[in-house]
Every structure is written in C-alpha cells, then in structure tokens.
Amino acid sequence: MTTKQNLDYKFSKEEVLEDLRIAIESRHASLIGRKEVFMGKAKFGIFGDGKEVPQLAMAKFFQNGDFRSGYYRDQTFMFAIGELSIQEFYAQLYAHTDVEADPSSAGRCMNAHFSTRSLNPDGSWKDLTKQKNSSSDISCTAGQMPRLVGLAYASKLYRENKDLNGAEIAKNFSVNGNEVAFGTIGNASSAEGMFFEAINAAGVLNIPMITSIWDDGYGISVPNEYQMTKNNVSAALSGFQKEKDTNGLEIFTVKAWDYPALVDTYKKAVDLARKNHTPAIIHVIEVTQPQGHSTSGSHERYKSEDRLKWEDEFDCIKKMKEWAIDEGFATQDEIDAIEKSALNKVKEERKAAWDAFKASMKVDYEVAVDLLKRATSSLPQNNDILRLSKELQKTINPIRKDAISIVKKALREMRFENIPVKAEMQAWLKKVKEENYDRYSSYLYSESDEAALKIPPVAPEYSPDSPMVDGREIMQAAFDKIFEKDPRVFAIGEDVGKIGDVNQGFAGLQDKYSEIRVTDTGIRETTILGQGIGAALRGLKPIIEIQYLDYIYYAMSTLSDDLACLQYRTKGGQKAPVIIRTRGHRLEGVWHSGSPIAALLNSLRGINFLVPRNMTRAAGFYNTMLKSDEPALIIECLNGYRLKEKMPNNLDDVCTPLGVPEVIREGSDITIVTYGSMCRIVMEAADQLAKIGINVEVIDVQTLLPFDVNHMIKESIRKTNRVIFADEDMPGGTTGYLMQKVIDEQQSFDLLDSSPVCIAARPHRPAYSTDGDYFSKPNAEDIFEAAYNIMNEVDPVTFPEIY
Numbered sequence: 001m002t003t004k005q006n007l008d009y010k011f012s013k014e015e016v017l018e019d020l021r022i023a024i025e026s027r028h029a030s031l032i033g034r035k036e037v038f039m040g041k042a043k044f045g046i047f048g049d050g051k052e053v054p055q056l057a058m059a060k061f062f063q064n065g066d067f068r069s070g071y072y073r074d075q076t077f078m079f080a081i082g083e084l085s086i087q088e089f090y091a092q093l094y095a096h097t098d099v100e101a102d103p104s105s106a107g108r109c110m111n112a113h114f115s116t117r118s119l120n121p122d123g124s125w126k127d128l129t130k131q132k133n134s135s136s137d138i139s140c141t142a143g144q145m146p147r148l149v150g151l152a153y154a155s156k157l158y159r160e161n162k163d164l165n166g167a168e169i170a171k172n173f174s175v176n177g178n179e180v181a182f183g184t185i186g187n188a189s190s191a192e193g194m195f196f197e198a199i200n201a202a203g204v205l206n207i208p209m210i211t212s213i214w215d216d217g218y219g220i221s222v223p224n225e226y227q228m229t230k231n232n233v234s235a236a237l238s239g240f241q242k243e244k245d246t247n248g249l250e251i252f253t254v255k256a257w258d259y260p261a262l263v264d265t266y267k268k269a270v271d272l273a274r275k276n277h278t279p280a281i282i283h284v285i286e287v288t289q290p291q292g293h294s295t296s297g298s299h300e301r302y303k304s305e306d307r308l309k310w311e312d313e314f315d316c317i318k319k320m321k322e323w324a325i326d327e328g329f330a331t332q333d334e335i336d337a338i339e340k341s342a343l344n345k346v347k348e349e350r351k352a353a354w355d356a357f358k359a360s361m362k363v364d365y366e367v368a369v370d371l372l373k374r375a376t377s378s379l380p381q382n383n384d385i386l387r388l389s390k391e392l393q394k395t396i397n398p399i400r401k402d403a404i405s406i407v408k409k410a411l412r413e414m415r416f417e418n419i420p421v422k423a424e425m426q427a428w429l430k431k432v433k434e435e436n437y438d439r440y441s442s443y444l445y446s447e448s449d450e451a452a453l454k455i456p457p458v459a460p461e462y463s464p465d466s467p468m469v470d471g472r473e474i475m476q477a478a479f480d481k482i483f484e485k486d487p488r489v490f491a492i493g494e495d496v497g498k499i500g501d502v503n504q505g506f507a508g509l510q511d512k513y514s515e516i517r518v519t520d521t522g523i524r525e526t527t528i529l530g531q532g533i534g535a536a537l538r539g540l541k542p543i544i545e546i547q548y549l550d551y552i553y554y555a556m557s558t559l560s561d562d563l564a565c566l567q568y569r570t571k572g573g574q575k576a577p578v579i580i581r582t583r584g585h586r587l588e589g590v591w592h593s594g595s596p597i598a599a600l601l602n603s604l605r606g607i608n609f610l611v612p613r614n615m616t617r618a619a620g621f622y623n624t625m626l627k628s629d630e631p632a633l634i635i636e637c638l639n640g641y642r643l644k645e646k647m648p649n650n651l652d653d654v655c656t657p658l659g660v661p662e663v664i665r666e667g668s669d670i671t672i673v674t675y676g677s678m679c680r681i682v683m684e685a686a687d688q689l690a691k692i693g694i695n696v697e698v699i700d701v702q703t704l705l706p707f708d709v710n711h712m713i714k715e716s717i718r719k720t721n722r723v724i725f726a727d728e729d730m731p732g733g734t735t736g737y738l739m740q741k742v743i744d745e746q747q748s749f750d751l752l753d754s755s756p757v758c759i760a761a762r763p764h765r766p767a768y769s770t771d772g773d774y775f776s777k778p779n780a781e782d783i784f785e786a787a788y789n790i791m792n793e794v795d796p797v798t799f800p801e802i803y
Helices: 013-038 052-059 075-080 086-094 144-160 193-205 259-276 305-313 316-326 332-378 383-393 400-413 420-441 471-485 509-513 525-537 549-564 597-601 615-627 678-690 712-720 734-745 769-776 780-794
Strands: 067-069 181-186 209-214 250-255 280-285 468-470 489-493 518-520 541-545 579-584 608-610 632-637 644-646 662-665 670-674 696-700 703-705 723-726 757-759
Touching: 013 052, 013 075, 013 086, 013 316, 013 332, 052 075, 052 209, 052 259, 052 316, 067 144, 067 525, 075 086, 086 332, 144 181, 144 193, 144 209, 144 525, 144 549, 193 209, 193 525, 209 259, 250 259, 259 280, 259 316, 316 332, 332 383, 332 400, 332 420, 383 400, 400 420, 468 471, 471 489, 471 509, 471 615, 471 644, 489 525, 509 518, 525 541, 525 549, 525 579, 549 579, 579 615, 597 703, 597 734, 608 615, 615 632, 615 644, 662 678, 670 678, 670 712, 670 780, 678 696, 678 723, 678 780, 696 712, 712 723, 712 734, 723 734, 723 780, 734 757, 757 780
Parallel strands: 067 181, 181 209, 209 280, 250 280, 489 518, 489 541, 541 579, 579 632, 608 632, 670 696, 670 723, 723 757
Antiparallel strands: 468 644, 608 703, 662 696
16 A cells, blocks of 8 residues: 555545545445335436545546546545535436436436536526536446547647637636546446547547546456456557657556555646646556446356455455554544444435435325325216225325326226316326426427527528539638637538548638647547537537548447437536538448438437538528537538539528428429438429429428428428428438328328328448439439329329320
C-alpha cells in the first residue's frame, strides 16, 4: 500500500473520514438495493459495489464545467460530486416519474443511469460552467464512448476557435476550454469496437479525455482471457502510449484498493488533460464485485472459491479502512461510528424514497377505488364489478396500471348502463391518459420555443436575373453564410476539410474559416457522430457528415441508443442539436445507392428526418435546424449536385418548414406521394401521363419525421380519390410508412375510389450501372404503368390495356 509520505497529494483527516463515509453509504445503498429487487419493489438492479474507492479518487479532480460520460456502476462518483442523493438513487430504482424525485430520467431509465440537468424547465441552457455535469447514461456497453470524444472535443473547440475563446456566446459552456471529459467503462466493454474507435480518435485529436476502465476480471461470467488480447486491456493498448514528439494517450495502471495511489494517479492524469489537453487511460485493476453483475444472477456460479476469498480480502473499502488506521487518519471506533451512521442514513433515505413513490401512486389508486365502490353501490346485482372492486382493494403496492386496467374492465361490464359514475370513470380515464402521456411519452422532441416545428418558414426569393447554378454551388453558398453568422457552427467528416467534401459543398470554407471549424476526420463514422453529440451537449452547433447514406449503419447504434432518445430519456433535461449531413438515393452500385429509409425511420424516432428534393430545400433545412434545438438527419440527393437550380436572393434566410409537404404539380386524377430523388422520376412520368390525358398531382412530402402535420395529402386525395405511394426503399418499407400515415392516421380510406398503390425498389440492393439502377429501382415507366393501370380500371374504354 502506498503511504501518504510518498505522494505529492496531502490528505487531511477530515477528507479521509468524509471519503470513507461516502464509500460506506454507497456500499450499503448497493446491498439494500439488491434486497429491494428481491422483495419485488423494483424490476431490476445493477450496482457499483466494489468500485467505490477508485470513484472517490476520480471525483476529487472533477471540477465545475467538467463532463462525465459513463457507465452504470458510477453511483459512488455521483454521490461524491454531489449530483446524486441516496433518495434519488432509490427513486430511480423504483421508477418514480417525478423529475424532482429522479432528476436523471424521471423514472424512464433503469436504475444506475445517471445524468444532470443541463436545461431549465423552459428548455433554455443552464450555465454549465457553474455545475458538475454528467451526460445521460445508456445501457449499451461502450455506447458512452463516442459521445465522450465529443465532450472532450468541445474543450478543444472552445480553446482553439478564436471566435469562441472567451466570447459572450460561449460563457455558459466553457472557460477557455479548460474542462475535462471523464469516461468510465468496464473491462469487458473495452473489447467493443466503439471503445477502440474512441481511444484512437482521442489520440489523434489530442483532447482532454480521461477514460477509466473498471477491471474486475470478468464480463458477467466471461473472464478476461476471452475478452482481450494479452488478457490485459492496457497491455493491448500499449501502442497508443504517448511518446515524445508523437500524439497518443498517457496510460496508467493502478489497483482499485490502493486509495492514495489512485488519488495520485488521477491527479497526474487530470492535470495533464486540463493543462495540455493530453488524453489518458486509467486502467483500474484488481476491482472486486461483491454482489456479482446484477440482480439477474449470482457470481458464485462462475467464480472459484479462491477468487471469492481474494475478493473478500481485497475489497477496496476494507483496504481503505486498513490504510486509514495504519496512517493515523482514523481509529476503529471512528470507522465503526461511520458504519452505523451510514447504514441508518441509507435506510432512512430508502424509506423516504419508497414512501414518496407510494404516495405518487396513491392518488390514482384512491380515486379508482372510490369509483368502483360507487359503481358497486349503483349496480349491486353485478358480481363482476364487485369482484373487480375487491381485486383492486387487495392489491399490494398498487401502481397506476392496476387502477387503470381494472377501471377499464369495469367499464366494459357497464357498457349498457347509464349511471352517473360511468361518466365520471370515462372522464377520469381521459384525464389520467393525458397525465401518463406526460409521464411516459413526452419530450421525444423538444417542447421549447426553439422546437423545429416552431421555426417560421421563409420562402426562397428570386429576381429575373437570378442565375442558374449547379446544386453544389447552392450548398457551398449556404454553408458559407452559415459559418459567417455563427462561430458555434463547425463541420467534421471524411474529406470535408481540404477538398471541401466529395461534392464540393464545403469547397474553400476550410481556408476561409480555419481548420478548427471545417475539419477532416478519419474513416470512423461512429465517433464522427459522437464528436457531434458531445459538442452539441456543450452548446455548440455541429454539422457532422456521413459521406454516403449507406455508411450510416456504422453509426446506427449511437444514433438510435444515444442521440434519438436523449431528450426523451432525460425528460427534457438534456439536448444535443446535432445535424447529420449525408447523401443518398440514386447513384451507382450496391454500396453507394442505398435508400434504407424505413430501417432508419423505425430506429430514429426523436431525430427529425429530412429528405429535400433539391439543394435549395436542403439549404433551407440547414437554416431551420440551426435555429432549432433538435437533432436532424438531412439526406441530400446524390444526383442533385450538378443539376441546375436558381440561386435565391435570400439564401441565407431561407427556412424550409418541417412537416409541410409541397404540391409540385397539380392534378385531378391521381395523387402521387413521394420525396427526394424520386420527385424527378415521378415528374418525368407525370409529363408522359399528361400527354395521354391522365393528370396526376405530385406531392413532395419533404420531411418524413415529422410527417404532413396539417394533413395536406388527405386534402389532395379528397380531390383525386386515388393515391400512389412511390419511393426507392425496399417493398413494404417507406411506402408502408407513407400508407399508414395517410390511410390510417389521416383517415383517408373512405376518400378512395381505387385501392392505394405502392411503388418501391426491388427487394435487393441496387445493381451497378445505369441498367442496374433502371431495373433495381422505380423508373418513370413504372410510375406511368401504375397510374395507367388505375385509370384502366376506372375507364377501360378511354384507357385500354397496353401490355
């Protein structure tokens, strides 16, 4: 054990006793939490026992303005920095839906998923430099790593962008880029690709990122020998070690039970990161896990007797107590007093959390019991209602589901009755439906004044001499204006910087606005996205590029598990308004022509999904989203960069509205609903159809999420009574989504005189070459034939069969 005399860091008796108190309280919180799950008060539990002492050391050097991107074992750290109380810890275990009770997630996340609230109730930013910050945890192992890169990268941007360093616009987010991003991860999760990609990115970028690896030797039941080359993650990562005149990371190894060595290690690592932006890995070894992985199983099933004995002997709290006594910081009596006090405090806080949770359920339960009693009195002959009333009254620890479910069953029994209590039951169900929407379904998107749907539209304006230019020139001019207006905007991606992206949308902008704002990256889609998320969490406005839509799959986990549900899982506590720029649809070949729209739509609820048909609309979407506080995926048309468009006079002001389709051709016979590159195909077919007397109305939906918020498409169908849904996704994919939105949600079925028709691509990726595109994806002839066949059914004399 390292002694205090050998360290630069000087401990005080008060500090050591306080750390012991926090560690012991955290341990009791874990032990009692496990019992609560086994007693049926919570569905599942996962705890941070065995990691208390390393987290105390880490917390000592975590300052206001710093950010954590962590792992669901970090309760002791959160206790130590004062951003989690024991009562809040248990409130999340019980899934208390009051944000005051569980500030991390308002009961939406499983226990031990920690976050702090970056936003005021109105959605505006707090001063993040005046608080200690934790980004919102996710369960997916290593999923926190891409975001960690971005949180650290933001410090680099705030330090090196001369227009941000010390600027008024940055004052609530950074103090000259001095903030450190702290990441935590388990040893087994360090085998994930996200971890390696993030570590590599940190070494390349030179960012203040400290990654702590809690190494207990196992991944649930699987030992390190099956997890990591050399059976040791820091040994496997040794090539990343920073050396003189190279980039890289400092790598430290320290034992989880050696309190003074842990403190010394964290001090050295954090000092380097804060001052020099040198990233570091702290490999914390010989970690124990006294209760095993989670409440789902017992570690006695896979650990040997020798291992279990060792874990008992080298428990970090036990070793810290021994050190404190040996070094004269504490007596055994003082430690015994702390133990007793800690246990009593945890029991009291647990009881307070449970009582508050039960009280939150009591109101609805008591109303439902009263309504059922009155229904029984009004209908004494109905034994089923009496049975339901007694069933609810006998429920132990009732939750909202119990009350609502039984009242609904009672109303079924009363469907032929006309008594006052029936109307009260119906009114109560309507009321609680609205309340439970807020509890469980609000904040999928922003509910602030900067929500995307609230951004006023601005149409493009033209003059007689407005020039016709390539679409890529529209994008370049739009980005130029965007960068000129707001120093918080930056762009990163493969080939974005020096060559201005593969389609020249950023051409010349790196030279004009500096490399720190228009930046090339390596081929690493997941951490490109993570850079954007972390930076957006710290008040910046990233435009991150995924070079082709086909490549977005590499970032799908981070898009779906982290970004899409961020506002939702924090109930409006955090936001990351990052814009994902990509290009897709028509080009050539299996891996550059993808339109996997339905796969994305059904994975990315919570991200605005924008599909502009040309670059003017795309530019308008960038302007809209940069005024908004929500994330967006903007898919530019691959075949649109060389097509001619008029240059708007007001390009920097154009704001394309979300959720508003555009009728791009009026007609009376059939409505064709489409988007993106298919608009050109459909318009070509519409010209061919017009020559034989079929007038189609073509609607560009423009945005898929949100979708036609004013039900404009229904009004078109009211006129034509027929509809075709056309896109280049797989059959049953986006066309199925469009049909559900229009026929089911907009209730357009009774307006149809013909069956709705879906036109999609073949059920495979597109083959190479022009013919490959023609025979793989819908073409103008396909559209023509679908429309003609509808009219043939309506009027076979005027439109006889052709083929």
